[in-house]
């Protein structure tokens with residue numbers, strides 16, 4: 001059987017090495033040593049999202065994937 005690739009492997013929880021701005025809201029600051037969500041929209045370009053904004057962005061991605069799975073089943 002073919003190996004199933006993980007197409008969202010750029011989705012990660014990381015520990016911030018330095019102070020970062022949240023990509024969702026520029027008013028949110030991710031402090032050094034704080035955990036945050038990170039992903040790549042374009043390869044090699046990481047986007048940082050604070051833990052406050054991460055659940056909503058992941059829920060939206062989940063809904064998108066679920067909708068596509070439903071489409072495939074039809």
Ligand SMILES: [Zn+2]
Pocket residue numbers: 022023024025028049050051052053054
């Ligand atoms: Zn945020």
